[in-house]
Amino acid sequence: MTPRALEATFIGVIAFAILIGGRSLLVEIAQFHAIAFVVLLAIGAALLRNLGRNMAPRTPLGRFRATRDIAFAAAVITALAFVFSPARWSMGACIAALEFALVLELLGRLAPDSASGESRPIER
Numbered sequence: 001m002t003p004r005a006l007e008a009t010f011i012g013v014i015a016f017a018i019l020i021g022g023r024s025l026l027v028e029i030a031q032f033h034a035i036a037f038v039v040l041l042a043i044g045a046a047l048l049r050n051l052g053r054n055m056a057p058r059t060p061l062g063r064f065r066a067t068r069d070i071a072f073a074a075a076v077i078t079a080l081a082f083v084f085s086p087a088r089w090s091m092g093a094c095i096a097a098l099e100f101a102l103v104l105e106l107l108g109r110l111a112p113d114s115a116s117g118e119s120r121p122i123e124r
Contacts, residue, residue: 008109015102022095026082036083044076064108071101 001009018025029036047069054065075097082090 004109008106011102011106011109015099015106018095018098018102022098023091026079026091026094027086029079030083030086033083037080040076040080040083044073044080047073047076061108061111064104064111068101068104068108071097071104075101 051066051069051073054062054069056062075094078090078094078097081087082094
């Protein structure tokens, strides 16, 4: 099994685990307001840094990765909303955004390698 296929398999397992147990995990995290706030802000800061790096190259795969980062950022924002005001909409939105981001990550792992010339810069 290639490393790319192995990564894709594990991302699929993580997505399935979030689908099954994401609600329980989010409820447990919400009980620790201060720690959850600090950790989610750190994750959000790392996501914003990564988003800026992925928007720089004008390749289709770069924009795809930026879209993935935005989906992860939406998951972090809705997780923060659930931590501070436990509403049902924020829990479902967090899980949906995280699942969408993981599917995008999975598709990105299965995409052809950019070194082979498959993804060319966008001409404007």
